[in-house]
Amino acid sequence: MASPLKLYDTMTRSVLPVKAVDGKQFRFYCCGPTVYGPAHIGNFRAFLVQDVLRRTLQISGLNPYHVRNITDVDDKTIRTAQEEGKSLKEFTQYWIDKFHADSEALNILPPHQEPKATDHISQQIDLVQKLIKQDLAYSSSDGSVYFKVSAYEPYGKLSRLKDRETETQFLTSAGEHNDADEYDRESVADFALWKSRKPEDGENFWASPWGEGRPGWHLECSAMSQAYLGENFDLHAGGIDLCFPHHENEIAQSEGATGKPFARHWFHNAHLQVEGEKMAKSLGNMYTLEDLEKKGFSPTEIRYTLISGHYRQPLNFTIASLGAARSAIKKIEKLLRGNLEKIGMTEKAFTQINVTHLSGNWGHFTRAWDGLCNELNVSQTTGGIFAGFVSLEKENLDSDSIKNELSALAGILYALGIQLFKAGESEPVEIPESISAIAEERWQAKQARDWEKADGLRRELSEQGWQILDRKDGFDLKSL
Numbered sequence: 001m002a003s004p005l006k007l008y009d010t011m012t013r014s015v016l017p018v019k020a021v022d023g024k025q026f027r028f029y030c031c032g033p034t035v036y037g038p039a040h041i042g043n044f045r046a047f048l049v050q051d052v053l054r055r056t057l058q059i060s061g062l063n064p065y066h067v068r069n070i071t072d073v074d075d076k077t078i079r080t081a082q083e084e085g086k087s088l089k090e091f092t093q094y095w096i097d098k099f100h101a102d103s104e105a106l107n108i109l110p111p112h113q114e115p116k117a118t119d120h121i122s123q124q125i126d127l128v129q130k131l132i133k134q135d136l137a138y139s140s141s142d143g144s145v146y147f148k149v150s151a152y153e154p155y156g157k158l159s160r161l162k163d164r165e166t167e168t169q170f171l172t173s174a175g176e177h178n179d180a181d182e183y184d185r186e187s188v189a190d191f192a193l194w195k196s197r198k199p200e201d202g203e204n205f206w207a208s209p210w211g212e213g214r215p216g217w218h219l220e221c222s223a224m225s226q227a228y229l230g231e232n233f234d235l236h237a238g239g240i241d242l243c244f245p246h247h248e249n250e251i252a253q254s255e256g257a258t259g260k261p262f263a264r265h266w267f268h269n270a271h272l273q274v275e276g277e278k279m280a281k282s283l284g285n286m287y288t289l290e291d292l293e294k295k296g297f298s299p300t301e302i303r304y305t306l307i308s309g310h311y312r313q314p315l316n317f318t319i320a321s322l323g324a325a326r327s328a329i330k331k332i333e334k335l336l337r338g339n340l341e342k343i344g345m346t347e348k349a350f351t352q353i354n355v356t357h358l359s360g361n362w363g364h365f366t367r368a369w370d371g372l373c374n375e376l377n378v379s380q381t382t383g384g385i386f387a388g389f390v391s392l393e394k395e396n397l398d399s400d401s402i403k404n405e406l407s408a409l410a411g412i413l414y415a416l417g418i419q420l421f422k423a424g425e426s427e428p429v430e431i432p433e434s435i436s437a438i439a440e441e442r443w444q445a446k447q448a449r450d451w452e453k454a455d456g457l458r459r460e461l462s463e464q465g466w467q468i469l470d471r472k473d474g475f476d477l478k479s480l
């Protein structure tokens, strides 16, 4: 089946139709998490957008095959494991399990393959050897190996960096400092493929032809994508902050070693801002799933918020937008219930509609489907869902026709990964203790006629997604 799906390609700076080059399976690779702590909403936005991509490919009949790695060895994982007095394996496994649990809660489909860097050391060593043989890499006196950027002429073609900008690997395309290690390299542009063992690495080193050490971070994605997808594949995805240097380095390593084109399509999602500000530890806005659940929001509402907008536009995540997601989901459920009642279908039966056999006729939800095909324009899709209901209402369709319309809708909701009628999730949520405490403090302030303080606390509650409803003798809290 031909797919109408079009996506922007960072390499060619153009919107291109998406297709599986072998006509059978659409093979794609996503840079996965570094497992040294809980993933935050910025990380999850990337994984959610990739999940919407995968689901849309599936509904389009493109038979996606999805590989996403786990970085379980790097400076941060080693350092944090040691601080906690744990082995690297024990430490990273804890955070892998947490990542999997969060992903499942957010209804992110597990990749078909999820290779770990530490399980693919020999493949990474082989790749370094190939690069050395082709004079694209050199070992230094301390046993580290570097990629020789000056020997690889197309370097910078993805991010289109000027030569002087490639002079430093210290800044990422997000303008942040890259924690490149200080080793003796020929040029500051050269990046480490293999890092020689240092005392602070503890027990975390492997034998190699250049002595004990560990792979550089960029290397694993080249080695593992090749192991699971071959020398070239259909699409490579990641956050825009990975475009340079990480993806640029992946291209140099892979194409340098094989002499063949690497990924055929480059897919990057834009940054996430929180309440109009950059995410930063110091601002306390690097929310995890757990943080937002404590504020009373469900994973479905969090998912709806994080996939909203256009993936190539920065998303401004706000607590208020979670409240808006809650309203939107409730509205869809209400509109859907009305139609289900008309045809005598249960909510459960709707959630069990088999979406893999859709006819490709989207009926009143054509605009919603077109949104997804139009570079995963989720705003167009959610708008199209509401518009679809409105136009559906205007027609007096028979039961079978309504059923077909709702099957089309089920397919679109599957592509968005939005699960409706989830038991418990649409029920009133428990009020977190921290919220009750603020509300109580406000009540006391009000009793003491400290209106300014009471107003401030009311605002604080509303920022956290709660509305206070005063009664004569107390108050109620309502989740926004």
Ligand SMILES: [Zn+2]
Binding pocket: 030, 031, 032, 221, 246, 250
């Ligand atoms: Zn990667």
